[in-house]
Amino acid sequence: MHSSTLPSEQSTNSVDFPRQFARTRRFSLGVPRHFTVSPDGRRVLFVRTGSGADPIGRLWQYEDGSERLLADPALLVGAGSGTVPEEERLRRERARERSVGVVSYATDEAARLVAFALSGALWAVRTDGGTPFSVPAAGPVVDPRPSPDGRYIAYVSRRCFHVVDLTGADRQLARAEDPEISYGLAEYAAAESMRRSRGYWWAPDSRHVLVARVDTSPVERRYLSDPADPAKPPQAIRYPAAGTANAEVTLELLSLEGERVEVEWDRKAYEYVVAAGWDAHGPLVTVQSRDQCTMRTLAVDPETGATEVLHERTDPAWVEILTGTPARTASGALVLPEDEGDTRYLTVGGQRVTPEGLQLCAVLGVEGERVLFTASDDPLETHVWCHEPGHDLRRLSRDPGRYTGAARGGTLVLAGLTPRGHEVGVLRGDGAAGDPPYQALTSLAEEPSITPRPVHLTLGERKLRGVLYLPSWHEEGTGKLPVLLDPYGGPSIQVVGRARDWFTCVSQWFAEQGFAVLAADGRGTPNRGPAWDKTIHGDQLGPALEDQVDALRAAAAQCGDLDLTRVAIRGWSFGGFLAAAAVLYHPEIFHAAVAGAPPTDMRMYDTHWKERYLGHPEEQPENYERTSLIGHGHLLSRPLLLVHGLADDNVAAAHTLRFSAELLAAGKPHSVLPLPGATHLPADDAVNAQLLHFQRDFLMSALEGGAGKE
Missing domain, CATH: 2.120.10.30 (TolB, C-terminal domain)
Incomplete structure (x- = not known):
């Protein structure tokens, strides 16, 4: 890279950034989160780890202008990172939880009693003083929640639903009749795609609970194995792939006296339970049709379980949750x-x-x-x-x-x-x-060692929001910079905004390596209105990729230092899918790509998320054909690096492995980096640090070394 200036201190700090990025878990550690305010407004509860590099979450209380530590796992159970129940591990994976120790909690109505789980044990603490105390439980505890009056704590253990008082007197209100049945837990589709992480809700009277019963027996079984440890048996998971059966979800009204009433609605027409709750007016449930075009809000009679439609929303594309x-x-x-x-x-x-x-x-x-x-x-x-x-x-x-x-x-x-x-x-x-x-x-x-230097742009006829990151040592007009597109580009996530987040720091780090880094939010990304959201209905690829091309050309028209003869693109998950598609369909524009955890076959992704945008694969197969990369590998003519965690239960490694096999059969050179033991959000600090270096080196080599050096 030619420049009239020497690399700045910012560029020098970039040497340490990948390690810092990894040890801080994307700068999430040490940040206060999960807030609860007491009814009188005097107390605020929250979770925060011990430092910017300490992954152990602790429970805190703010009151009268000062902060007080309520529960420290290191004092209660040692390191606080012991083995957790499998249901809790899966809950954390769905939530993309990056810490250990106290990662969640729940309180009674007055915010006087707080319950939380540590290494499968049930703990509680009172906010008016005293130390945390253990509460005897029937087994490993998942998602404990006090009753509104603070007399009881409900929890799930081995897929069964329990209520215990503070002396340890335990009642099993619902027993899992089969290994495929659970009470009080959110099923995969709800937790991953509906933003519903809960499976039960207390009544205001503290005597009744609305509980979800989930039967996963109709759901297809997948097996996750660890090729790095062939002696380890594979893990069986139930994954509802597009077009296949979902878990059967019903709701029951349970009393502490053992009475059970089933909630009634047309489950065949409305198989998704999107949300639920119980307030002073009674239980409230939201259900959605399989095609997601109709959503109903139901009032539930707590005595009989009968339901009444309070509101109905419809949309020819989908009803947004x-x-x-x-x-x-x-x-x-x-x-x-x-x-x-x-x-x-x-x-x-x-x-x-x-x-x-x-x-x-x-x-x-x-x-x-x-x-x-x-x-x-x-x-x-x-x-x-x-x-x-x-x-x-x-x-x-x-x-x-x-x-x-x-x-x-x-x-x-x-x-x-x-x-x-x-x-x-x-x-x-x-x-x-x-x-x-x-x-x-x-x-x-921790304060990032890299300071993002965003240049906000409005790009093209659709006024795409974009942001350009240039090396801190680069002076305008002193030389052309290779371009790296760094998008997500899909629903639910924006990467462009007036905020410093981990991805803005990563984009600036790549800029310090010598790239002009461009991120743009295209059609289907949030906060541009329903019409903008629905432009991707039936085609998640065409509009998203077209917008990245338009953003690149518009940015180059505004900044003459972008070298359009050397353009790369990188991304993870939907962004990885978009990166791989870019070099497949537009090799005249994109010259190299890094695709992390890309969903290459949309038929293999989950029902609720994928059918929302593409419809049912048996009814609209052309949408899946048009959007999937599988079947189009013969088009590859540019360097492509595929990265995938082998323990990913969201976007299965099969997406990458099958696509790689297709590329090989077509005689298309490419690179694959498997990550043993890694899920959709790789957790190993060393791996996460080296991943940035590995991507940089691959892209530099692919663009013939034109991206300069540290």
Whole structure:
């Protein structure tokens, strides 16, 4: 690379960045998260690890302006990273959990009793003083949750549902009749694709529980083995691939006295249980049709299990699931999203309460008639808003960034990804962030050794949001830079925004190696409205790839230092699929690619996620043919590196292995990097550090060494 300047300190720091990136688990360690505010607003509970490089989560309480440690796994069970039940390991994998120790918790209604699991044991602590204490349980504990009155703790053990009081008197309310049946756990499709991680919900009276019963026997069985350890037996998992049978999910109303009532609805027409809950007005359940074009909100009679349709949403493409909905206010008004035109509105009691152009993202909570939610009127930012009858709609987060939060009793917790990184603050009163009294919760996260230098761009006729990262040592006009596209490009994730996240740091690191790095959010990515979302219906590849090509050309028109004769692309998961597709279909534009965990055969991906966008494979096979890479390997003419974890139970390694076999049979040279023992989110720090180096070296070599050196 030719430059009139020497590499800067930023470039020098890039040498240490891959190791830092790995040991901090993508800079997630040490960040306060999982907030609960007490009803009186005096106490805030949260989880935070011991430092930016310590993976052990601890339970904390903020009260009267100070933080207090409630539970430290190192003092309770040693390192806090002992063996966890298989159901808990799978729950963490679905949540992409990167820490150990206390990774989640639940409280009673008053936030006085907190329950959590450590290495399969049940623990509790009171927030008004005292030390954590163990609660005898019938077996390894998963997802413990106190009753609203704090007298009992429910949990799942060996797929059975239990309730125990604080003396250890245990009741098994539902016994798994078969190894394929579980009570109180979310099935794979719910946890991976519907954002429903729970499988039971307490009633306000603390005497009844709404519990999901899951039967996975109809679901296809897959086997995950470890080729690096041939003596280890394979693990059997139930995976609902597109077009195949789902788990059978039913709901039961259980009483502490042992009574059981089954919830009734047309399960054949509505086989997905999207959400559930139990408030002062009774149980509430949301179900969805297999084609995802109809979603119903049902009120449940707690005595008989009979249901009544309270609301129905339909869409010719699919009905979007929105986190936190449905909910009900104190008066019983339903809180729901409504899509019309290119706006996703918030509705309360059937009335729209947000304006056109403000895109509802999630409902964070309801207190009385007040609704706290996140929304975006700029694709680069997401803010916390408040709706309350008799008051103007208010935005509570001020500075640029992507925010979430929790509120209760006049206390607001704002957690944001800002241009400065993770920031969390506690605010008392009805003001917004920055108003006194405002106090930041301590973040122990490490400061990245790389400082992103984003140049935000609006690209092409569709006004794609993009961001360009250039080497800190590069001066405009001093030489052409090879280009690296660094997208995700699929539903649910944005990589462009006014916030410093781990992926912005990684993009800048690649820039310091000598690339001009371009990231762009195309059609189907969030926060541009329902019409934007639905443009990918029936074709997840064409629009996404076209937008990356358009973004590249538009960026090159704005920045003359981009060398379009040397263009690479990298990505993981959907981004990996997009990277492999780029060199298959546009070798005249893309000259090399790194594809991590790419779903190459859409028929092998799960029912709820893939049928949402492509329909049922038996009814619309052409959508799967058009979108899958399998069957098109003969088109490859550029260097391609495929990377895949061999223990990935989300995008199975078979995606990469079958595609590689197809490439080999077609005589198409390529490279494969298998990661033994790695899941969809590789956890080994050494592997994660070296992966960045490996990708850089592959791309430099593929582009004939034109990307310079550290």
